[in-house]
Amino acid sequence: MIWKTAWKNVWRNPVRSTVVISSITVGVFAGVFSVAMMEGMVNQRMRSAIDEEISYIQVSAKGFRTDYDPALIINNSGKIESAIKNTPGVTGLCERIVLSGMANTARKSTGVQIVGINPDQEKEVFSLFRKIMPGTGTYFEKETQLNQVLIGQDLAKDLNIIQYSIDSAKLSELKVNGIPGNITDRLSVLTGKRFGSEKLFVKKLKSMFSASEAARYGQLIKDKAWTFREGSRLTLTFLDKDNNQVGAAVRVTGLYDIYNNIYEKNVVFVKNDDLRKLSGIPNNSFHQLIVKINSIDNTDVISSGLKIKLPDLEVLSWKEIQPDLALLSEMTQIYYAIFMLIILAALAFGIVNTMLMVVLERTKELGMLTAIGMNKKKVFTMIMLESVFMSVIGGIIGILISMLVISLTAKNGINFSQYSEGFEALGYSAHIYPEIAPLFFAEVVVLIIFTGILSSIYPARKALKLDPAEAIRTE
Amino acid sequence: MKNYKMAWRNLWRNRRRTIITAASVFFAIFFALLMRSLQLGSYDHMFRNIIESYTGYIQIQQEDFWDNKIIDNVFEFTPALEKAVLSDENAKAVVPRIESFALASVGSLTKGVLVMGIDPEKENLLSGLRGKLVKYRLTIEAISNIKKSELPDKIKNELDQLKDKSFSGDEPLRVELGIKEKDANIMLAPFVKYATFKNNYLIESEKGVLIGDRLSKYLKLNTGDTLVLISQGYHATTAAAKFRVCGVVKLPSPEIDNMIIYMPYDVCQEFYNAPGKITSLAISVRKNSNKSIEAMISRLQTRLKPPLRIIGWREMNQLLLSQMDADNKSGMIIIGILYLVIAFGIFGTVLMMTAERRREFGVLVAIGMQKTKLGAVISIEMLYIGILGILSGIAVALPAILIGYYHPIRITGAAARIYEDYGMEPVMKFMPVDTYFLWQALIVAIIILIAIIYPLNKILRLNTASSLKA
Numbered sequence: 001m002i003w004k005t006a007w008k009n010v011w012r013n014p015v016r017s018t019v020v021i022s023s024i025t026v027g028v029f030a031g032v033f034s035v036a037m038m039e040g041m042v043n044q045r046m047r048s049a050i051d052e053e054i055s056y057i058q059v060s061a062k063g064f065r066t067d068y069d070p071a072l073i074i075n076n077s078g079k080i081e082s083a084i085k086n087t088p089g090v091t092g093l094c095e096r097i098v099l100s101g102m103a104n105t106a107r108k109s110t111g112v113q114i115v116g117i118n119p120d121q122e123k124e125v126f127s128l129f130r131k132i133m134p135g136t137g138t139y140f141e142k143e144t145q146l147n148q149v150l151i152g153q154d155l156a157k158d159l160n161i162i163q164y165s166i167d168s169a170k171l172s173e174l175k176v177n178g179i180p181g182n183i184t185d186r187l188s189v190l191t192g193k194r195f196g197s198e199k200l201f202v203k204k205l206k207s208m209f210s211a212s213e214a215a216r217y218g219q220l221i222k223d224k225a226w227t228f229r230e231g232s233r234l235t236l237t238f239l240d241k242d243n244n245q246v247g248a249a250v251r252v253t254g255l256y257d258i259y260n261n262i263y264e265k266n267v268v269f270v271k272n273d274d275l276r277k278l279s280g281i282p283n284n285s286f287h288q289l290i291v292k293i294n295s296i297d298n299t300d301v302i303s304s305g306l307k308i309k310l311p312d313l314e315v316l317s318w319k320e321i322q323p324d325l326a327l328l329s330e331m332t333q334i335y336y337a338i339f340m341l342i343i344l345a346a347l348a349f350g351i352v353n354t355m356l357m358v359v360l361e362r363t364k365e366l367g368m369l370t371a372i373g374m375n376k377k378k379v380f381t382m383i384m385l386e387s388v389f390m391s392v393i394g395g396i397i398g399i400l401i402s403m404l405v406i407s408l409t410a411k412n413g414i415n416f417s418q419y420s421e422g423f424e425a426l427g428y429s430a431h432i433y434p435e436i437a438p439l440f441f442a443e444v445v446v447l448i449i450f451t452g453i454l455s456s457i458y459p460a461r462k463a464l465k466l467d468p469a470e471a472i473r474t475e
Numbered sequence: 476m477k478n479y480k481m482a483w484r485n486l487w488r489n490r491r492r493t494i495i496t497a498a499s500v501f502f503a504i505f506f507a508l509l510m511r512s513l514q515l516g517s518y519d520h521m522f523r524n525i526i527e528s529y530t531g532y533i534q535i536q537q538e539d540f541w542d543n544k545i546i547d548n549v550f551e552f553t554p555a556l557e558k559a560v561l562s563d564e565n566a567k568a569v570v571p572r573i574e575s576f577a578l579a580s581v582g583s584l585t586k587g588v589l590v591m592g593i594d595p596e597k598e599n600l601l602s603g604l605r606g607k608l609v610k611y612r613l614t615i616e617a618i619s620n621i622k623k624s625e626l627p628d629k630i631k632n633e634l635d636q637l638k639d640k641s642f643s644g645d646e647p648l649r650v651e652l653g654i655k656e657k658d659a660n661i662m663l664a665p666f667v668k669y670a671t672f673k674n675n676y677l678i679e680s681e682k683g684v685l686i687g688d689r690l691s692k693y694l695k696l697n698t699g700d701t702l703v704l705i706s707q708g709y710h711a712t713t714a715a716a717k718f719r720v721c722g723v724v725k726l727p728s729p730e731i732d733n734m735i736i737y738m739p740y741d742v743c744q745e746f747y748n749a750p751g752k753i754t755s756l757a758i759s760v761r762k763n764s765n766k767s768i769e770a771m772i773s774r775l776q777t778r779l780k781p782p783l784r785i786i787g788w789r790e791m792n793q794l795l796l797s798q799m800d801a802d803n804k805s806g807m808i809i810i811g812i813l814y815l816v817i818a819f820g821i822f823g824t825v826l827m828m829t830a831e832r833r834r835e836f837g838v839l840v841a842i843g844m845q846k847t848k849l850g851a852v853i854s855i856e857m858l859y860i861g862i863l864g865i866l867s868g869i870a871v872a873l874p875a876i877l878i879g880y881y882h883p884i885r886i887t888g889a890a891a892r893i894y895e896d897y898g899m900e901p902v903m904k905f906m907p908v909d910t911y912f913l914w915q916a917l918i919v920a921i922i923i924l925i926a927i928i929y930p931l932n933k934i935l936r937l938n939t940a941s942s943l944k945a
Contacts, residue, residue, distance in 0.1 A: 019826055023819030030812040067695075071583045100585040102578045102705075108545050109707050110576050111587005111734070160543065199542040237578060237705070239585050245705065339809070342506060346813055349499030350820030356491060357827040422798035 002378055006385035009358075010393075017390055020354050024347055024394025024448070025401065031343040032402040032444060035336045036434035037414070042332050044259070044429050046325060050296070051127045052258050054321050057291040057303050059084065062314045064287060065321070068113075070099050070241065073285045074313065083309055084291055089302045092124035092292035097275050101238030103151070103268060105159045112155065112268050114236055116275035125292040128256055136228045137254030140271060147274040148253040149236065152264025156255050157198065161232045164201035164225040166190040174224055179217050183209070187221065201225060228255065236268070241280040248278050260427040336440070344447055347391075348455040355387050355459035366463050367471020376464050383460040384453055391452030392445070399441050406434045478848065482855035489828075493860060496824045500864020500919055501871070503817040507810045507915050508872040514806045516880065516906035518799050522792065524727040524900060528602050530791045531570070531757035532768050533775070535560065538784040540754055541791070546575045546709050549752035550783060559778055560758060565771045570597045570757040573743045577706035577714070579736065581694045588690065589734045590704065592743025592753075595677040601759040604737070607724040608674045609641040609688055611648055617670040624665035630654070641672065641688045643725045650885065673698045674722035679739050683721030687732040691723045698722060704736070709749035716746050727900045818922045822929070825857065829930040836934055837942030850931045857930075861923040865916050879905035 010017050050056065058065070059080070061072040074080060077095065084093055097116030102109050119140040123129050129139040133153060140148055156162045168191065171184050186208060195201035205221065206214055232252045240246045250270065258264060276283065293302050303317035319326040359366065366379060413433040416423070420430035486493045526532060535556075540548040552571050560569050573592035578585055599605045613621075618634045630652050642648040645663055654662045675698070677685055686696060696702060700720050708714035718738065726732040744750050760771065768787055775785045789796060839849055884903040886894060891901035 013830075016823065016826060016830075019819060019823040023816055023823065026819065027812070027816040030815065034809065034812065067584065067693075069583055100578075100587070102576070102587055104707060106711070108543070111578060197542045200539075239580060239583065243580075243583055343812065343816060346499065346502060346816040346820070349495060349502060349817070350823050353492060353495045353499075353820065353824050354827065356495065357831070361831070416801065419797055419801040421794060422801050425794055425798065 002382050003385060006382050007389055009382070009386045010389050016354060016357070020350055020390050021394040021397070023350050024391055025398040027343045027347045028395050028398025028444065028448065029401045029405075031340050032399060032436070032440070033405060033434065035339065035440065036402065036406050036436040037432055038332060038336070039436055039440075040410075040413075040432050040434045041428055042329060043435060044433065045427055046329060048259055048429075049322065049325055049427070050318055052131065053260065053263055054318050055125050055290045056293045056296070056299055056318055057306065058316050058321060059289040059291065059306065059310060060287055060314050060316075062312070065314060065316060068098065068100060070239070070279075070281075070287070073281065073287055074289065075282075075285050077284050077286050077289065080310060080313070081289065084289065084306065087302060087305060087309070089293045089295075089298050090291055091294050092121075094118060094121035094125045094290050095272065095286040096288040096290060097272055097279070097281055098287040099238045099275070099279060101236055103155065103159060104235045104237060105161065105233075108159050109237075110155070110158055110265070112236075113266050114238055114275065115267055115269050116272040117269050118272050125290055128258070131256045131258050132254045133228075133257045135230075137230050137252065140253050142253065144231070144251055144253075146233070146249060146251040147270060147278075149234070149250040150253050150256060150269040151234075152267065153255045153257045154261050154264040155266075155268065156228065156252070158265060159234060160196045161228065161234070161252065162198075163227045163229070164195040164198065164222070165193065165227050166221075166225055167192070170224050174221065177220060177224075179220060183213065183217055195225075198222070236270070238279070240278065246278050259424050259429040261421075261424045262427065337443075340444060340447060344451045348451050351387055351391065351452065351455040352458055354390075355383065355456050356462065358386065359383065359459045359463045363466060363471050363474045367466055367468045367474070370466070371468040371472060379463055380460045383463055384456040387456035387459075388449055388452035391448045391455075395445060395448035399444060403441075406436060409434050478851050479855055482852045482859060485852065485856050486859055492824065492828070493863075496821060497860050497863040497867065499817050499820045500861055501868045503813050504865055504868025504915050504919065505872045506813060507918075508868065508912065509875065510806060510810060511911045511915070512872075512876045512879070512905045512907075513903060514803065514906075515909065515911060516904040517902075518803070519906055520883075520900070520902065520904040521795065521799075522788075525792060525795065526788050528604075528607070528726055528728065529731055530788055531601060532760050532763055532788050533758045533772060534786050534791065535756040535758070535775070535779065535783055536754065536786055538782045541784075541786055544574065544576075544754075546573075546707065546747050546749065546754070549573070549709065549749055549754050551751055552753045552756065556756070556779075556783075560756070560775065563771060563774055563778075565761050565767055567759045567761050568597055568600055570594060570601045570759065571740055571753045572598075572755050572757060573740055573747065573749070573752070574754045575706060575747060577704040577736075579690075579694060580703045580705065581696060581700070584694050586690070586693060587734070588704075588736050589731070590706070590743065590746075591735060591737050592740035592746075593677070593737055594740055595679055598737075599676075601757060604685075604724060605676050607643050607726060608676065608685075609672045609723045609725050610644050610674075611666050611670040612641045612672040612723075613637050613639065613670050615639075620669040621665045624668075626662065626665065630662070639692065641723070641725050672723065676722060677737060677739050678721075680741050681721075681739065682716075682718055682742055683738070684718045685722045685724050685737040686720055687735040688723055688725040689729065689733040690735065691720070693733070696720050696723075704746065706747070708747045709752065712748045714747050729900075814918055814922065818926070821922060821926050825926045825929055829933050833933075833942050836937055837939050840937055841939050841943060846935055846937065850934050853930050853934065854927050857923050857927050858920075861919050865919055868915075869912065873908070876905045877907065879903070880907045 059074070061074055063069070064072040081093060081095075084090055095118055099114045099116075101112060101114045103112045119129070132139050139150065151159075151161075153162075166187055168188075171188055171191075174187070175181065175184055189208075190204070195204065201222065202218070205218055209217075230252075233249055234252065235247050235249050237245060237247045256264070272286075275281070291302075291306070293299065299317045299319065303315055306315045369379065370376070410433050413431045415431045417430055423430040537548045537550040557569050560566055571594055573590075575590050577588055577590045579588040593604075595604075613634065615638060618638060621634060622631050633652060637651065640651075642651070645659060648666065649656070649659050649663065652662075675683070677683060684702075686694075686702075691697070694702065698720055701717055702720065703715065703717055706714045724735075724737070726735065738746070740753065744752060760768065772785050772787050779785065836849060840846060883905070886901040886903065894901035
């Protein structure tokens, strides 16, 4: 009965209730959708870090992870590998040699980490082989005479391997893509010229065209002019096992493109066998064994199992390798909760005011109800329920709308391409696919009910304090 | 009675409603101010760090150097050039630099590093490099010695977490350990005794180098150790030489701290086979406001001819600016959501107030009050509520912001690593009073002005007879 009365009370002043309900709807939608965006961003970062950069568990000689001292190698890896592979839950394993060095082209050089890999094994553990930029080559699939190296797109930019140039074929393709003739005619002056960096090319374009033309066609022209000469050469310099400097000419087999610019700039891959010959590291010796497992939830169980099995080695889970990544997902959970609480607190003010109004407006009626014998608990419950009903209706509509919007945007994502450079420098993608754990909705509903109850306490207490005799006499 | 007086009295006829509505405004203002202050303060701090310890506000470079940082893109540093720059009214000093990459190698450890050839004294004037020399380093040995001395247990317990940390002065160490200023002399004595780190600053023409704190730990280098640098010199010559480490500097930006090696610029020129050449000339300025920097850039542009080019800090930090912009927008969206919710609350209150006072309005109009006057009174009432909320919000937020500004919150432990991984110093800094205060007030004012439309409309269309019956 109380429930029914409370429900009917909600609709006695539909305009007022609608204002409260829609404020809750808007607040909940905005909050949930923002959380979904952040969650999407963080999860993408986690996934790409694990799938492309670190995997789940890494095994190395003690101290290697902190020092990267190339002398710290795992010898006779055969036994260790079979021990790892026989552990339940392990689904893949790859061997790596890791050296610090420099990558040089004729005019530029930069510090890099040279990682020796076995391409077939890598494919079982990492998805990096799927991240080769189209048109730049392959993932060690072609046989060449020179040793091959796989480098990141950003390193290629830094080393000036990527160039910008225009030729007649590109001009006619641009025409097909709908760029007017007068633009391509002016562009043809650049035929045969090469630009070593994107900035130089853009500068040139800006000097040739008006701002509006550059804004309209610049991106298309830039994409077309982007040139990577397949099989470009560079030199890798590093120290071999006897601390002698080694320089090796290598051919770029392809460029990989992930969302982490720092990784792209720092890590280059060569085949284990090639690196062995150059560095003198013996066969069956590695710096790292990288382990993939069946599920992220089993990380702790499997890594502690491996720690017992391999007491002489260092076994690190992704949480230990990048504690910030693990912490990030925990911290964001707390952040979401705080964020929702702030929004709900702001909403509570609106609810309290409305419920106060309700009590004042119904003074006479409440007095009457008490006078004819309705007990205080029931009066309290009635008012509280009215507040909870409004909150829950608003909350559920808000959740439904956010579910709809999230499912609509999750497919194609939302692309903040103008910020992509900034995002990727931090390891995030600027193309965000909102996602949310279903449990979060449950949490939000609980929080909303809680808000409804809390914000009705003060008005309901006001109602209880009414003196029935006086209340009946008010108009 | 005057309108504003009447409005004021009206406010307190229903005290509860007034207070709750003002409280909702207070809540929004308080949060918005804290958030903005924290965001803007962090940006400001980040830029100051990077500008004052690395790029400087303005640099002169060879025109291709910025896009293509190779040792071939250098220019001659002549007295005439120095004179031309210093004749600008805003120029305080010019600081020559040679910047290039090299491979640093110590024993079996190697790492790609950023080599900066600097003028030791001038650089110190620009970026205060001497003050960044590590003063204390808490090695395991130092910690165990310090623990034996008389110190409160609280401090001793904290020491283990600071293993291998370096401090470039008494102040940061004192803050990290939570020692009060008056106790500093006594409490820091054991640190002076056991954890002092030997350091010397660069001396012109001497083959000593300063290296970043993180880099020194990575390469396991201490003062007096030797390292080998290998690189490509001017016009594709080979550059390789041994250097002695004369000191370790702790730089606020972790990214730079992890890769930097400073050496005197004449030594650096010799190393790269580029005598008399530099890659950039940083200018220390007298006034650093955006306006004076922009004006200075355009003045210099007319004075210097290609192949020299003038580049401002904005251009040098485009990436950081774009990150900041994205972060800033997301912060604004969150505040926007907050205000949206508050706006609904305010609108709800206005709606109720209008309904509740319909009869009162009717009576007032019936006894001859002009509808416009009534409207004005109601509008003033609403504005009062807004002002109350804004003022109380500012009154509570301001002390918090000022405390945060003078005593920045230092983040420690694992959370600090997240900051450092993103190349930021783990410090939460607030921005003191600035235009963002005005913005919050303006937003609330706009919300209220929109909310007023509803009661004004009701009043102007008031049917006296029927409202009296309500």
